[in-house]
Amino acid sequence: MVTRRRFLQGMAAFTALGQFGSLTAMAEGVQEGLKAPSSGGGTAGEGVLRYVDVFVGTGGHGHTYPGATRPFGMVQLSPDTYNAQWDGSSGYHQGDGSIMGFSHTHLSGTGASDMLDVLVMPSMGPVLLQPGDRDFDGVNYVSRFDAKKESGDSKEKGWRSGVKGYRSHYTGEQAHPGYYRAKLTRFDILAELTATLRAGMHRYTFGKDGDAHLLVDLAHGYADAMDKAANVTDAELTLVGNDTLVGGRRVWQWAAGRVIYFAMKLSRPVSSLTLYSDDKPLPKGSTTAKGDHLKAALHFDQASREPLLVKVGISGVDIDGAMRNLDGEMPGWDFDGIRAAAEAEWERELSKIRIDASSDKIKRTFYSSLYHTMLAPTVFSDIDGRYRGMDKAVHALPEGRHNYSTYSLWDTYRAEHPLLTLYQSERVPDLVDGIVRLAVESPSGAPVWPLQGIETVCMIGYHSAVVVAEAQAKGFTGIDYAKAWPVFRRRAMQDDYFGLTYYRKLGFIPSDKEGEAVSKTLEYAYDDWAVAHMADALGHAEDAALLRKRSQNYRNVFDKDTHFMRPRGEDGTWLQPFDPIAIGHSKRWRDFTESNAWQATFLNQHDVYNYMTLFGGEQAFEQKLDALFNADPTLPDDAPPDIAGMVGQYAFGNEPGHHMPYLYAYTGAHHKTQARVRMLLETMYLPEPDGLPGNEDCGQMSAWYVMSAMGLYAVDPVSTNYVFGSPLLDRAEVRVGEGRTLVIETKDNGPGRPYIQSVTWNGKPWTKSWIPHAELAAGGTLAFVMGDTPNEAFGKAVADRPPSFG
Template identity: 85%
Template sequence: MVTRRRFLQGMAAATAVGQLGSLSAMAAGVKHGLESPATGGGTAPAGILQYVDVFVGTGGHGHTYPGATRPFGMVQLSPDTYNAQWDGSSGYHQGDGSIMGFSHTHLSGTGAADMLDFLVMPSMGAVLLQPGDRDYDGVNYVSRFDAKKPGGEKAPKGYKTGVKGYRSHYTGEQAHPGYYRVKLTKHDILAELTATLRAGIHRYTFSKAGDSHILLDLAHGYSDSPKENCRVTDGEIRVVGNDTLVGGRRVWQWASGRVIYFAMKLSRPASSVTLYADDKALPAGTADAKGNNLKAALHLDKANSEPLLVKVGISGVDIEGAMRNLDSEIPAWDFDGVRAAAEAEWTQELSKIQVDSDSDKIKRTFYSSLYHTMLAPTVFSDSDGRYRGMDKAVHTLPEGRHNYSTYSLWDTYRAAHPLYTLYQPDRVPDLVDGIVRLAVESPSGAPVWPLQGIETVCMIGYHSAVVVAEAQAKGFTGIDYQKGWPVFRRRAMQDDYFGLTYYRAKGYIPSDKEGEAVSKTLEYAYDDWAVASMAEHLGHADEAKALRARSQNYRNVFDKDTQFMRPKGDDGQWLQPFDPIAIGHSDKWRDFTESNAWQATFLNQHDVYNYMDLFGGVQGFEAKLDGLFNADSTIPDNAPPDIAGMVGQCAFGNEPCHHMPYLYAYTGSHHKTAARVRQMLETMYLPEPDGLPGNEDCGQMSAWYVMSAMGLYAVDPVSTNYVFGSPILERAQVQVGGGKVLTVETKGNGHGKPYIQSVTWNGQPWTKSWISHKDLNAGGTLVFTMGEQPNEAFGKAPEDRPPSFGAQAKA
């Protein structure tokens, strides 16, 4: 198991690698279908899928789920092992020993929780209505996992604590992209799951004779306490014939007040259906129930030994939309056909980046990471183009377009969205025009963290502006930038939004007036930079000039005496006491967002050269950057748990630090960037359940690895440039759209050889430590020659350093 202690210390890469998720220990050559469930057979994904470990991040604090979905899919059909406590944010955690059931929506790697809609659980005997505690066996409807290997070998003692590889080696739980299976031991039921874009299909094989049923739980969801249901109102279940249920609910969780509907069909008729309200059975024959705590039991013919199939479609619009999604996407009872299509789609999408490496571990880490970048954002529109907007009204899209949800923008603007502009260019117009549409429809304006038609207002800043500005600067069409401009201008210039009034009036946000004020000041400065870029492209020169100037407001929370960003009071005085590792100047106040003064001091992404002047020049800035990585890794007792992955005071397990290793390129010391990036690549990521340094955060944690493994990172996405790091792959071929291919190669690479000696671009010498998106998007070949010793001359000349604030480094 990858221990959290090793992450915190940032030590050398681990050498032990499990087989989890790759299923390489299974019989080779099985592409579709299963061996007989009775013999405990498994699946072996072919081709590129064998390198994806869907269990990465399901341990530790990764908060991922292992179930079946499609790329950017609206349905995430996955097991729920627990629905309370922070590490249950995705509904699943590697350390749990039982399964509550299988629900149809999940969040990938978030630090906040919601979803887990429409839990389905196969069972036998009397209907039990409570899931029970995750470690309590034999009373309620939870079930243990199969604790035996297919060949019959028993798991070692302690298997369920998350030890490396035990999930695939020693249990009946197996999965790969688009498919999941598990043996539920309580009643000896084999459960299999696969999905389309908007629907899921279950296959349950009952090995024992006797009364059986399918339980549908509409009260299930994420809850603050394991003894409470999630907060649901307006629930409805309606029985249609003897094989169909439809309904919906409103959920008051993180995305408070979101609505979601379902349509569920069985492959054979139920002998009877019992509806429950507040855990009391309604009279026999009741076909409709409304309330806040609804469940249904569909009783099955005990004489039938054929597997039962269950199809479920979902919709954010209405029941009819859920039924239409179901019927259009899974018209037949063909589980293996749906699974084969899911595997084919994942193969196609993952193959957009083809990589070579002598290390199986690196290939599995890379493709597991690439897989995670396609679990969000998620489609949130029906097959007929209807969707529920941020204004709660139902809208219809133009033909061929999709509406998206699950935008973790505070995280994903940094690497995930820049990555999409490279390998998902055809999807970018829908993703970004969707953000514009959300902005126009939302009563709260510029999107921050929208989830299923609800603005969660989670995290600080309004980094939807960055994603829109980046796409605009990179020349993407099919996005109505003009339509979005008034919304983003209003946020920057007028909205009274979480300290922006102070920010505009004083040039900073007082830390005795507004929480997390230092971080908010710095992130609003970067949003100013993004909105200035929008203004420039749309011909609003005066606003662009004013916003560019205001984007230097970071100066107003920088203390030249201590050389730290630090909290300042309303009276303009620095607040005391000050400790650079503290998250607040007192127990009452939190001055930084998931960070402290050390990390906040390097949040500047867009104006690095002018910022260096505040440290006395390049050497002073570089010395301070050295101090960040070499400082003691102490974390305050009151720090949030997602401050992790410590290398000195660089908390790499949290997104604000992701660009910081690349800042050495701006000082001309690219070899230090290379050393730190390679350290992160080798020590922070492994293809194991606890293989991430922090929350996955809807693809951002993994996108950093994907980009950095190819030697590229967008420190300032709006600039449209990528800074070189330390590529760890031998070769990567990226389909950049229009039939063009970007090839990245390394020569002389390997462990202990992190330093760039030289670079060529399309066969010509390239002395810069960066390259533009325009160059890469045209296709071509980028070759890095690597070595054991630093080439301190590479990228050292001012003209070879990355531009910042639209200018080159000062001579």
């Protein structure tokens, strides 16, 4: 994640100042939703869908995709513009000028790359087998598309009549939740995409006469920048009848060895088929191919000028599963009905939070962010309940449950999952019991970053423990916590896992024995805190006491002389040389994960008051926080691009820093939290392609905005408490489940008025700078009065500060 170009990296400091039935019913439902007035102060007019800009994050280093999907959908049908660059890890980047084709799976905002399964590209004339690259040369099968940027006041007039003010970024390329379209200028083909939960539908309108075909590239995927070929094995393609192509493949990419199957049907018969292996045509008449590098050209009669419709179901189980998903979710060819159903579902889910704000810019940023929080985790189970587990075996789910994938847990435990416990509470049992299922089935134990049945072991710690412990502490049922306990206890107490043996023996991980040792020590300490809560809740008091004590191991990498977290050797000595802006002690190893000593020094989320004593007290800790935000923002030349969104040495563009502005609340200087949070809300996010301060990371970057704009943040999710920030919205209505509504409203809010003057909860004064989840989840009204000068008395009393370590 690299700092946004327009954000001043040299800024040294901030001056404190339901369900639908038929497709027809779904279409009617979305139209009614768009017309429905707000219930008590939400967005009036034609619904909230109009505020979502799916192109946010597709430029800069956001790594998002603009294509069609459903909330938490298994299919993400989206264009691929390039597949061999870091900023194209979603397959798409706003700066590219050509489209390689449309594939059915994509990652939202990750720094690592995979997916891009089953590429389909409509074309005309001779079959071309090489994709080419973004520097379109007119020879390969990529096509230019009109990516001319429109003005901010432009409107898309074609996607639905009656919707006013919809903002599109490109002439010829337009999209909104559940729908994407682009004009492929090479052959004058209009491509349109929509999706159900497990299937995608394409509609291709050909503007020219001539020989037309679809190229299906089963070798396509995220490629190494050098060889530009995805590592695929065990691929197969078969034509069934004259209108159905099925197949599957195994991909050795980030999630090494994952398998995916598909079933594709066309709305008109295939006039001829050519299969290719290693880019060589198989004998005429071949209808089946197996190998590692397969493609198919499906030719069809272009005498009819009717659009060609293509529908594709996917499965992680087998081809039969892909076919059942396709037939079960797309029995007909009603593209517009499926699109309307997708719009209806997105409108329904987005409307779970209705807001009023002082500008359309805030509304667009908020709802674009809320949209991104529903792109992961993703369903990874078939319509019949079968799924491929982490043990590579096929399992069956209990009726009514879903299996999920794409858990970016190092990121999302911080704000994404706490947010879901508020406005997606009905999904939490499926999402968290899914983590338990993954843990029990996985040979590697506690999940870290699972993707399509494969543990990627990406990032440090094992923060699935935090998500499980948070749900347990918040009282969610339908989750087998007892089944989870042995797996997480084994990781905490026994596993020889990335330095944990040293951690248990020495109380820290030595940097001369293990990479990223300081960060690992700190994150294992927080995981200990989470597992201790699990132990307490299940009656394992002795384990809980041990883990709580061990969660203070952060002390063992804190240097009281420099007041920094520092690398130590196995013999206990502080390693030299030491520079707080450096990433590693030497070229031989790295001491920190995507951070330096400045940022690592404030990673403590659960034991803040005891931690302050190491600095000499709360005033010294507050001064150190001030120094973080006011330091010279210079980074060493070898700093990874993930250290981004710099304010002093504070790196907002990477997730470990997300709680840090809220730490002032623990010192009694809550007004500084208010000022910092408001500044970040107003400067780090914009509703445009380069509108994110760093990678989106499966919803976490957006969840920070959603939570903070409502005035809330979970510094320690396991505690179940939310610390107040500086609410940006004038009003928010959050459906917290079972008919209950949380209303958050502000008075005297606006630009230059970030400071909380007073708070009431259900009409009664609330002097604390925090509030428990149980209060909010019960429903009620949280009201803030804002001002342009700090009320330093608010949250200052010790009794009003957030609890920490109990």
